[in-house]
Amino acid sequence: MRMITISHAMYALVTAAVILVMLFRRGVVIPTLIGTFLIGWIYRGDVISGFKAVYNANLTAARELFTIFLIITFMVALLASLRDIGADKRMIQPIQKFIVNGHVAFFILAAVTFVISLFFWPTPAVPLIGALLIPAAVRAGLPPMGAAMAIALAGQGMALSSDYVMQVAPMLSATGAGADTGVVADKAMILSLITGGVAIGGAYLMNRKAIASPALSSSTAGGEVAMFQTKPSADPELAEAAATVETVPADVQRWSKILAALVPLAMLGVMVVMTISKFTDGALGSFEGGDGAAFIGGVAIVLLILACTVFTKINALDKISDHLVEGFVFAFRAMGPVIPIAGFFFLGNADFSGGILGVGEGETAPAFLFDLVASIQSLIPQSAMLTAFGMMIIGVITGLDGSGFSGLPLTGSLSGALAPTVGMDPSTLAAIGQMGAIWAGGGTIVAWSSLVAVAGFAGVSAIELARKNFLPVIIGLAVSTVVAVVFW
Helix, strand or coil: CCCCCHHHHHHHHHHHHHHHHHHCCCCCHHHHHHHHHHHHHHHHCCHHHHHHHHHHHHHHHHHHHHHHHHHHHHHHHHHHHHHHCCHHHHHHHHHHHHCCCHHHHHHHHHHHHHHHHHHHCHHHHHHHHHHHHHHHHHHCCCCHHHHHHHHHHHHHHHHHHHCCCCCHHHHHHHHHHCCCHHHHHHHHHHHHHHHHHHHHHHHHHHHHHHCCCHHHHHHHHHHHHHHHHHCCCCCHHHHHHHCCCCCCCHHHHHHHHHHHHHHHHHHHHHHHHHHHHCCCCCCCCCCCCHHHHHHHHHHHHHHHHHHHHHHHHHHHHHHHHHHHHHHHHHHHHHHCCHHHHHHHHHCCCHHHHHHHHCCCCCCCCCCHHHHHHHHCHHHCCCCHHHHHHHHHHHHHHHHHHCCCCCCHHHHHHHHHHHHHHHCCCHHHHHHHHHHHHHHHHHHHCCCCCCHHHHHHHHCCCHHHHHHHHHHHHHHHHHHHHHHHHHHC
């Protein structure tokens, strides 16, 4: 263990300040930038090094995370191109006929939201599901609050916390923990299903008595559906995305139907290939971490080209650029604040700190966070269960800012530092922290997050929705944490 220096003390102070700011539901970009500057200045002994450290930390984080921006860009661009030809709604409409009563409606809403959110993320998926399936579910007897809970828990909770297809969250967690992205993704998927199963099951039991028969609910369905259509969301971009698509030309209708079937089949094929590859010793190639993102991103690009060409023919050369710009704007709006935060916490890892601080070849790069944990190792309870629940709680705290992703560099870095002291795998702790951060901040129990969009489409109070979700989510997180410690 290296000697604890003033730089270490400053790193600890800034980390504590970041957690405190998150508790007050404020952004932590400024504290992390200032902290990076001060540590660079103190460590190298001159103010110029502090300025360099701020830039290098952001550059390092951007370089490590840019694959995340690309995969988000291509998937959002694909969804936008499908929207142009009405194929996005065609993918959902056949499901409406299966919503025969409120009980079935609840689980169909959860299942459809989960699947679509795995590939496109919940935020772009909510307008599509809210506009087409919530009115049908309410007509079938499901209370609007029940519909909102099903969508939030399955999308913002279960799908986003695993992020198994796009692997943005696992990559952030694994990079900080020094673990393999694929391993974190696999564990996060299992934990998300456990948490989601408990939470969604609890939510159903909470709403079961309020579910009416279709005959009883039909008299009020018209008014409720009208309310959904006139009050779609507090977010103008989501409202625009949910607006009725203009009638596409007759010659495009056929291709719209084809792509409405082709895209889900292609995404299903991606999942099948990636799953089989895990059990065939690489016979189909490697899809771990960045390779998996490259595979699904490549498939999305080909589908994007097809959708743009069908709709605009020669103008596809310009239209595809518009969709890519839309995708990049969405990606940077969602993930941009994560870069300076990740840069600060990468500074605590020796794998990245050398490049950030300009450490020469003959010098040993500092590992501020790992050194701090090692220095207080004797004070840390040697209990894997306590450590795991502590990581889950830290994750929930980081999610209080309403983001969910901004805390992953912290939970990942802490996992890498704490895991050896309690004999746990860093990937397990990282997955547990990821569950806490995203189930809280991703939009299930924090009313100032994307939960607002779900509440808007369902016509319910976001605060009341968060309150209803709280108990099922916390119980689900506790159960999944226990399972992780016992079996991993």
